[in-house]
Amino acid sequence: MKRLPFVPGRWTRGALTLMLxxxxxxxxxxxxxxxxxxxxxxxxxxxxxxxxxxxxxxxxxxxxxxxxxxxxxxxxxxxxxxxxxxxxxxxxxxxxxxxxxxxxxxxxxxxxxxxxxxxxxxxxxxxxxxxxxxxxxxxxxxxxxxxxxxxxxxxxxxxxxxxxxxxxxxxxxxxxxxxxxxxxxxxxxxxxxxxxxxxxxxxxxxxxxxxxxxxxxxxxxxxxxxxERAERQARETREQAAQDRAAQDQAAQDQAAASEATETGRVVAPFAVPPGFACEAGYYRVGTSDRLLNWWNQDGTDEIRLRGWSTSSRAQWSLCQGPVTNGRAEHVLITRYSGKCLTLVAGEMTVEGGRFFEEDCRTVDDRQRFYLYRDVPGSALVGVQVKSGGFMLGQARVADNEVLRQYSMGMEDGTGTYLLEKIA
Incomplete structure (x- = not known):
């Protein structure tokens, strides 16, 4: 990997301070x-x-x-x-x-x-x-x-x-x-x-x-x-009031969301891009840094797996950038074959080894939103983090037909670093 030259400045590290x-x-x-x-x-x-x-x-x-x-x-x-x-x-x-x-x-x-x-x-x-x-x-x-x-x-x-x-x-x-x-x-x-x-x-x-x-x-x-009892009772009363207000606010949000779903539909039509996102021209392949295995969905399943390189549109992705949250831009990845979004399986948001598949793109869904961590300019290597739980993308092992998964600390062996390569 070629890196631009960098001469670090003078760094001063302060001693760790513990306040008791x-x-x-x-x-x-x-x-x-x-x-x-x-x-x-x-x-x-x-x-x-x-x-x-x-x-x-x-x-x-x-x-x-x-x-x-x-x-x-x-x-x-x-x-x-x-x-x-x-x-x-x-x-x-x-x-x-x-x-x-x-x-x-x-x-x-x-x-x-x-x-x-x-x-x-x-x-x-x-x-x-x-x-x-x-x-x-x-x-x-x-x-x-x-x-x-x-x-x-x-x-x-x-x-x-x-x-x-x-x-x-x-x-x-x-x-x-x-x-x-x-x-x-x-x-x-x-x-x-x-x-x-x-x-x-x-x-x-x-x-x-x-x-x-x-x-x-x-x-x-x-x-x-x-x-102590009086203070505890007062605290419980305040907490209950706060819970009641939160429940009322949530009910109002749910009603507004239901209204939006009725008027515009929460599921974006195939080949549509979620509002607030703009896609780069052309398509990318995403895979291992040796260019041998890439993300694509296997025939007959929506799961995203590591497979050998192919000219199939199943292995081609649109990269779309949206709003900045927590200091970094959100991204969605849309497969060229179906126009669907890379998505973390529902119910596996906090699961070590949670799986990814393709699903209709949604207006709002943090399971379909990702942060990219990039190498220095001139390199196409990236790390990919799902917004919903902060987990990093990886796989149980680097082998053909392995399912794309999430891991809370990523892959210790470095195999969670992928090549994001422009192909068309």
Missing amino acids: LVAPAFVGLTAASGSAHAAANPKAGDPCTSADLGRRYPFIKSATMTPTITHFKTFFVTAGTTGQQIITLENTTVITVEVGTTTEIRAHFGITALTFVEGFVNRTVKKITASTDKEVQQITWNFLAPGYYGLFKGTRKVTGEYGSLNCTSVDKGAGQYATEWIERPGGSYTTYSIMEEGAIRCEDVVPPTSLMRLAQIQLGCDGVAAK
């Missing part, structure tokens, strides 16, 4: 630049190669740890009833592991992001699909003295923001270009650390920022239980 904000209810951490995972992982501004165009990495921007009581039960022990007891606790707060908008942590990107969270806060956290309401709710405790007890389970809720890194061509000025890792939109995450359990009485002296202190408050030891 200790308060009665939480500990927050923020990275001033980059993230706290191993130096071997890329950072924004680091150089990358053409093999990285089809890859994607997460990084952690911030983290807040909040001690949280998830299960609680008051229990009165009278004289003569001491000893070991098995008590069933009640759910009080539910924490669900979430990365972005999904609670199904199956993709490599989400697992890797939570692994980086673990290193960032230096504490073991859940890195799989999990929720505290699925944790064991019984507790066995040996009561040595009569009294009024609060039995609890709790954890450290960990929340924060993550970012995403992609490799693409960067204009360095004076006609010079280089490929670098750039920051792309990420989202928020939630997870939690190891569950803890215990029993507490009002007369016990405990650290002010501990789960035991939260349990004492919930037990009502210092007269703030009523205030």
Whole structure:
């Protein structure tokens, strides 16, 4: 691959800064630049190669740890009833592991992001699909003295923001270009650390920022239980009102969308281009960098597969550019044979290995919208990212008849970098 010459300027890297904000209810951490995972992982501004165009990495921007009581039960022990007891606790707060908008942590990107969270806060956290309401709710405790007890389970809720890194061509000025890792939109995450359990009485002296202190408050030891309940009820009322407003707004949007579908139809007619998109003249083939295998649909199926080069219009694509979102232009790819759009299979938006096929182009559908990450000028190599979930396009293996799929972090071996070659 021929690259234009580039002489880097002088770079200064600041030291990683961690801010520990200790308060009665939480500990927050923020990275001033980059993230706290191993130096071997890329950072924004680091150089990358053409093999990285089809890859994607997460990084952690911030983290807040909040001690949280998830299960609680008051229990009165009278004289003569001491000893070991098995008590069933009640759910009080539910924490669900979430990365972005999904609670199904199956993709490599989400697992890797939570692994980086673990290193960032230096504490073991859940890195799989999990929720505290699925944790064991019984507790066995040996009561040595009569009294009024609060039995609890709790954890450290960990929340924060993550970012995403992609490799693409960067204009360095004076006609010079280089490929670098750039920051792309990420989202928020939630997870939690190891569950803890215990029993507490009002007369016990405990650290002010501990789960035991939260349990004492919930037990009502210092007269703030009523205030806590009132604040919780007010918060629930506000949240319900917000949900009601959101439901009303969604209903209005659905009605407007239905009206649009009735008037103009949501499915664009074959060979039509979605509104707001303009197609480049001629056609492209898209395939492996060695020009041996290309994207096209096999006879008798709508699936897009890797197949050998052919003059068939099944292997020719129109490249159409549309609006800019999140700092990059959206694209649709329309097959010349049928006039249909490259589309991620419905129901597989967050599935590692989700498949692509051709389907009628739609006015609005993020499963048909793609971002392109390009090599330096003079090269036709690209990485392709689906807008709906941020996954990168790839395939299980580079072989004839392999289905085109999506992978949350792309292809580690570089086979998610494709050749976008003008042919007509």
